[in-house]
Amino acid sequence: MARQARLTPLSLMGVAIAALLTFPLAYVTYSAFTGDLSQASNLWNTRLPELLTNTISLALGVSLATLTLGISTAWIITRYQFWGRAFWDWGFVLPLAIPSFVLAYVYTYLLDRAGPVEHIWQWLTNSDVHIPSPYSFTGALVVMTLNTFPYVYLLARAAFQNFNLSFEEAAQATGATRWETFWRVSLPLIRPALVASMFLVVLYVVSDFGAVSLLRFQTFTYAIYQQITGRFDYQSAALLSLLLVSFALVFLFAERWFRKQSRFYQTSGRVRTATPKPCSIIRGLTINLFFMMIFMAAFGLPVFLLIQWTIAAWANGEVGTSFGTYIGNSVFLSAAAATAALALGTPLAYLASRIPSKLHVACLQGAYIGYVLPGPVAALALLMLFTDMIPILYGTVFVLILAYLIHYLPAGLQAMESALQQVHPNLEEAARNLGAKGIRTFMQVTFPLVRKGFFAAWLLMFLLCMKELPATLLLRPIGFDTLAVRIWLEASEELYQLAAPPALLIVILTIPAVFLLSKKNWQAG
């Protein structure tokens, strides 16, 4: 039922929040085009070709590699019954618990000249051949692929699980072999899931800063960071940021569009789904070997090394009292940002779900701006805004918390929205009808019912903030280091042992969030 929008105090609050969240990007846009635009053409001639080539080729390469890994693992797990299947079923979600910069730093050690992998390779081939350096396209490709293939795995697994087996049977009845059936029927039918996972992966790759900066691979995010810290050239950084934001926006809209298109693919009525088939011992062993290699590369080996280094650092007395300070800083910042995000997100999500007027929906959409603001861009936006307008606040934790808030609110907002949507408006109307005012209705009826979902949202945002790197590097008060910052600083100096304790702590803390993520409904469309 269409309702007339009224400007209630709550609506005004929603507008104010949306304005707060979107203003920084608007300010960057404004500043990018004011002043000397000769910078722009300079930038175009010097840096842009390399940045574009690197960013796009990395996105494409990672897409292809993650598709291969994700589809093959998801297919095997949904179709075959073998020893160890239950473990792999959730084991492939674990790599998401490792922040990209932690994986990158482990791989700079593994793939380095005269590192362990090269040793093994030279011993195996009995030659002096060097393997590709980690500080290259290959290094970035390997790290980003291992870091993001679980997204493809999750989406493809959900699609295969809900796949209507009758389509495959119909194909085989016409004489198609199993291989042909897979390529011509099964894969095309889960295309929506694959496309959705590609958008996730590409958005992740182009916004990542941690991995590419440690691997010194020049992409947009890294270049923006260098413009800010190395040359103090905010205008060039702003121009590069706008390019990156537009790229992300195009992707976001393309994803929305494709999701609408893909509705046609969904089958209605009764669906007969596949049950995993038992397979021979040999095949079972082969599968386990294949899975073990992927798992070790993406999670097992890095975590093993982190534990080993942590023990060594501990034994050398390198884990001092300052470690406790870093934990305290990280927890304080993340808790403050997650709490603030919950407080600001609630009115937006509530208004959009209960009185979905154009204004309220627009406010909610505005809050999703963080999706297209990679960390360095969000940091740049606040940096320019506060140095120009409220310099007294610049360099305080307030600016940093605001950056976290803008950047990670979308992740929490999704969980909050779906929690609110599960509470039927009838329940609130019944409460009003029984004499309860708006606030009592929210506290006694709505909130108890969304509490779990809201807690999950808080936890998710908290853990994402714990891993945040680029905005923290750029905006933190002097001497105010977090766990993520310490990892990055030590890893940049190749001080592997010193970086390990905070890295291990973050990985352990992130595992619950990963399980939250894996329980989510990953069906595309």
Place this chain on the structure above:
Amino acid sequence: MSLQSPLTDPDPQTPMLELDHITCGYQPDVAAVRNLSLCLQPGSILCLLGPSGCGKTTTLRAIAGFEKVSAGEIRLQGQILASASVHLPPEQRRVGMVFQEYPLFPHMAVADNVAFGLYHWKPADRQSRVQALLELVGLKSLEHRFPHELSGGQQQRVAIARALAPKPLMLLLDEPFSNLDPEMTVKMRKELYRVLRQTQTTAILVTHDHEEAFAMADHVAVMQDGVLVQCDTPEAIYQQPSCSFVAEFIGQANTIPGVIHNGHIETEIGTFPNESTFQSNSRVLVMIRPNDIQFTPSESGSGRIESRQFQGSQTLYAIRLQSGQLIHCCMLPIPVYNIEISVNVHVTTSHTILFPQPALSEE
């Protein structure tokens, strides 16, 4: 606390509820409810009857305060609840509502659901009020259960008890039986009727089922496309429908074109005395219920049996007349007449209802 008056005692002299030319919606032409007036005396039960989308639920929600009124006035015991400029929030209206899906608070036990509206009461009063209401709806033993542990019928009883608990002046019920299976519907209908009468509750019940309306209501208000077309006792609605829409909506009715000549109505199936005020030569529609039409098989009959539907105690036949007009008639189940045979149709009543024949459109 006496159960005989679990509600706030109304002033019997003042109408309980008056809808005074209300319109809901902002564009007058497509408003969900247009210019609707109703008056309800204390203790009576009114059914709002109509097909889906006719505006009956919107009317109910406007009374409860969930929809705004763009024109007209809603008064409860003389107090203005809503008008173009006034909108009393739902929580201040003292109008109880039982929603279609009876949204029971899933995180509260039965007793807490019923007690929700008694927030400002003293704990002892609240306790005894909840007990009295659970007894009224026969759920005393289930007070510690949670909504998901109840059957559909039990959930509805809780919803009714919860709505009555804060002593509203009157009760609104939105399609209360639509979520129940047919057997349970009949049982709950009786149960609800007993509760409403026992507590002398003034109530408005929205439904699209005329049998439900006839069984429950003192008055039935029939709505069509946002407009009230007739409001009367169930008997009057059935016997003297104000238009062909009402006639057809509340049960099977034949409407046959006819012309008035010399004090008689001439139709394809016979001539009837004109008891109406229609002028001579005017074209009318004659409504005749299927029970008032019989037929006899005849080789030279003017009608032909097109279909037959056995209904247990009677059989409904559809007969195509020579003009192409289709009429329905009810016959005893025995003997059985075959489809396609020719029949002569005769009307067994002299009492007819006439409606003006709508002008033929120029298209």
